[in-house]
Amino acid sequence: MTDDLGAPRKVTVQSPIPAMRPIFRSSQLQDDFDRDGYVIVPFLDASQVAELNAHYASLDHDHKSPHGFHVSLDNQDRAFKRAVMDKLQNVARARVDEVFDRAQIFVASYVVKEPGPRGIVPPHQDWTFVDEQRFASCTVWIALSKTTVDNGALGVIQGSHRLFDHHRASPSPQCPTPIGELMFQIFPYLAIKEMEPGQALIFNNRTLHGSPPNLSEVPRIAAGIGIAHEEAELLHHYLLPGTDPPQIECYKVEPAFFHQYSNGKLGQLYDAGQRPEEQICIGREPFVRKAADGESLVQQFLRDGNRFDAALAERMARLFGQSAPRAPSAPARATSSYTFSADFPAMKRVFRAQEHQQALERDGFVVIDFLDAAQVAALVEHYRTTHPEPVKGFYASTFAGDLSYREGVDKRIREVCAERIDALTQDIKIIFGSYIVKGSDEASQMNIHQDMTLVDENEFSGINIWCPLTDLNAHNGPLFVLPGSHRLLRTLRGSTIPAIYDGVRAELMKLLQPVHLRAGQAIIFDQSIIHFSPPNRSGADRVVINVFFAHRDARMVICYHDHSQPEQTVEVFEVDDSLLHVYEHFGTDIHARPNVGRSLGKVPYAFPALTPELLRQRYSLAVPEANVDAPTAASSSTPAASGWCTWLRRLLSA
Secondary structure, eight states, rough: SSSSOSSSOOOOOOOOOOOOOOBBBHHHHHHHHHSSSSSEEOOHHHHHHHHHHHHHHHHHOOOTTTSSEEEEGGGGGGGHHHHHHHHHHHHHHHHHHHBSSSSSEEEEEEEEEEEEETEEEEEEEEOOSSOOTTEEEEEEEESSSSSSSTTOOOOOOOGGGSSOOOOBBTTTSSSTTTTTHHHHHHHHGOHHHHHHTTEEEEEEESOOEEEOOOOSSSEEEEEEEEEETOOOOOOOEEEEEOOSOOOEEEEEEHHHHHHHHHHHHHHHHHHHTTOTTOOEEEEEEOOOOOOHHHHHHHHHHTTTTTTOOOOHHHHHHHHHHHOOOOOOOOOOOOOOOOOOOSSSOOOOOOBSSHHHHHOOOOOEEEEEEEEHHHHHHHHHHHHHHOOOOOOEEEEGGGGOOOOHHHHHHHHHHHHHHHHHHHHHBBEEEEEEEEEEEESSSGGGEEEEOOOOOOBOOOTOOEEEEEEEEOOOTBBOOOEEOTTTTTGGGOOOOOSSSTTTTOOOHHHHHHOEEEEEETEEEEEEEETTSOOEEEEHHHHHEEEEEEEEEEETTTOOOEEETTTOSSEEEEEEEEEEETTTHHHHGGGGOTSSSOOSSSSEEEEEEOOOOOOOOHHHHTTTTOOOTTTTTOOOOOTSSSSSOOHHHHHHHSSOOO
């Protein structure tokens, strides 16, 4: 490879919490993996474990290192490494296909700790193997002997896959990491996973993991298998020697790369001022040395549910002749970490096409062709299967008390829509998909509303993709919107917060504009836009899918105002992205103070309200009264539903 690379495309650093293509067949495993960064599952039976142990014993392991830890990829013989991978793949392939959805195996090796105190593996992250804006890679770490804290079992730090936003490049230690100088401090936060032979710890390659030395009298033998979605291109990032400022190159590689280039081999190349041979660069980026603050990192570990293992800290201190790290103080309680201003901030871009982004920012919505006829038919079939009887009034799958049903709907909608959403958007995460249904009766009307605040709108917008599965017309409850209303007044919105439009409903009904959509078309709108839909009088259910997404960096929030207190404040809670999957209060005690998430404190809030004067100033009230598509006065006067249903309907698009 020459230095004359022209202008390679920029390598974009991935998000700390990216929206990635699912890799597990089980939605529960996927959820646990996304939340914790790892799962533990039964993987191989006793006969398969015995077969692999016999195979390991038959090999000549001339790559064993003096420090007691070695992997078969360290062997200098490519045929040896290929044979190991073939054996592991042949034994595990069927189980891989059972656990994972459309998986490729890109590397496999034996991972062994010989007896002795030197075989410590410090907490670390594995290389970046794929484009982590779209895909996750993981390692299936299979115990081939019983693993305990005494013989060097693997440990992980829960939630640590969300902490860092850098490409993880080779070689080590030449390429510094954010935790390079904190190894001993953070080691006690490893949750050591004692496992039976045949069990597998499946961890995100972003997850911090490590292990103590093997203090038993026999080797601790395991197998490691690298997994990614079959559509993911394999990548490798390499710290270029001799560049000022430092640069990282990205290569598109094949599995054979990992047989040819171990970390040790790459380290030798770096020290010799060379690149890996015959690798084609597809991007280059500056390398910025990042450093983590130890105390802040520890506090985050604790907030994510990790604990300080004092016994492990003492053990490591004795082995290495150091003073044991002290147990930390309790995580600091956030009391005022959320701010709110009436000014409109600039929001992070989410659309690939500039015209779509401009329309969203200007009007609060954009209308596109979204699903084809086959995709619409697939979702109609799924809906009819799960809803054989017509609904009454207004219904959304988010209301369901059966959380597994909510999850199933979300999964099916994602399956059908994910590819199209990927083509339209950038740097986003899908948070939830749902069915929104109007039964054929007057109670199906959705009155004027904004959706509740579900993301931190200091930087991000919560966005809905609202796509009907049948053509909309004047009779089946079409959608009306007020263009630009997302920027009339900056708001916090929730079940107990007074709405800005309560005093101007009659004026708003004159300004609302109909959105004419065919089945498969979609309106993609900012959740703060004012919208409305009349009742469905068509004689058949009107079914819509709604996909809620946001920028990949957006944190989820919900807002609460305590009416019993005199102060003009709103309490903001940071919640997990799984809120709409698990929050059962949608159907019960929705007006109560949230019992989920973490309070970010109370923020001053003026409770703004729209006035006729402001509407006249912005819109001139110049809408023709004879507009046949406009909602009628009679429909606007239909009383709103009472109780929790009113707020629930405010949550979701009509």
